[in-house]
Amino acid sequence: MSEVLKAFERSDGRWGLRNHVLVLPLHSALSATARKIADDSLGAVAVSHDWSGEVDGDFDRIVKTFSGFAANPNNYATLFITIGTPNELGIIELAKTLGLSKFEVLNVAELGSMGKVYEVGLALANSLVKQARLASRVNAPWSAIKLGQECGGSDALSGITANPALGVASDRLVDLGASSVLGETTEILGAEHLLAARAITPEIGSQIIETVARYERSINYEGIDMRGAQPSRGNIEGGLTTLEEKSLGAAKKAGNAMFSGVLEYADQVSSPGLYFMDTPGHDIEQLTGYGAAGINIVVFTTGRGTPTGSAIIPTIKVATNTTMADAIPDLIDLNAGTIADGLNMLADVGSDLFDLILAVANGGETKAEKGLHHEFSLSRMYNTVIR
Secondary structure, three states: OOOEEEEEEEOOOOOOOOOEEEEEEHHHHHHHHHHHHHHOOOEEEEEOOOOOOOOOOOOOHHHHHHHHHHHHOOOOEEEEEEEOOOOHHHHHHHOOOHOOOOOOEEEEEHHHOOOHHHHHEEEEHHHHHHHHOOOOOEOOHHHOEEEEEEOOOOOOOOOOOOOHHHHHHHHHHHHHHOOEOOOOOOHOOOOOHHHHOOOOOOHHHHHHHHHHHHHHHHHHHHHHHHHHHHHHOHHHHHHOOOOOHHHHHHHHHHOOOOEEEOOOOOOOOOEEEEEEEEEOHHHHHHHHHHHHOOOOEEEEEEEEEEEEEOOOOOEEEOOOOOOHHHHOOOOOEEEEEHOOOOOOOHHHHHHHHHHHHHHHHHHOHHHHHHOOOOOOOOOOOOOOOOO
């Protein structure tokens, strides 16, 4: 297929692979109204969450997540729904520094009722959607692609089929000048030294090691033996026997490229290369963090099956085995199980996945998008203690 990438150019030089109008509530009580606006609109999208404005140990992390998600380059515009607190205004101001240029703000206190918020919000959302539809894709550089790597429900074939196939596609993208991000700190426990050996500098290698050690220290402080608790029951039922086996398979998503840096959760991906991001293993929290980081496309490998998707990031699902791929065809975009079946070579499936990434980047719909899977979950690290 033709290796031409077309995307939506943003005013700050970033690139969107989608042109969404996002309706973003900044208080949990506004989530239902945001969803109703999106559902009744001409094509806006919305997310729900459980944050009610509390200021605790996770406040900065939550602000960073909301602002980055609002400013993701896949958004043509963001419609904020607020109750008018200074903290909400702070989220919007931070989003502007991250590249958000087109937005509207609806304040329920000013409008006087949820019904009025819905009425005005629906009119605004429809107007923005009509504007977004007038935009055209233009030729884009490979650096426009910011790929997020994810796996969920790993099985015994994850490290043999889907994950190394993603590694092949990731290496090719990085070689062309794109960005690729490996996340899920819990998924590389026991394999971190192998990734560190591929860092472009000793300092970056040390950062990878310390990121994993930091997470383990936080878990051990709570009295949890992470290494003794893994792999999970689902992983075991899928055929995995040890944490190291799981981690070695998960790490294969990153291919063979050198690591250019380490990112904290929801840090912006600003330069081409391969990166490691400190994210939870929880699928939806990781995907939300990717959205906040400006990642604009995700490949999600799965051995047990998962419907997870994002309101703003096209999420490509790759099956590790044919049995599962055949069982849930409405969720799976590519079956890498053909490698284990002896029908295809790893390099060929990796090439097919690269082609699929390009097709989706150019506007092709994923199964998750067709199924309207718009999962969103805020990542929390601390007990909620108001300060």
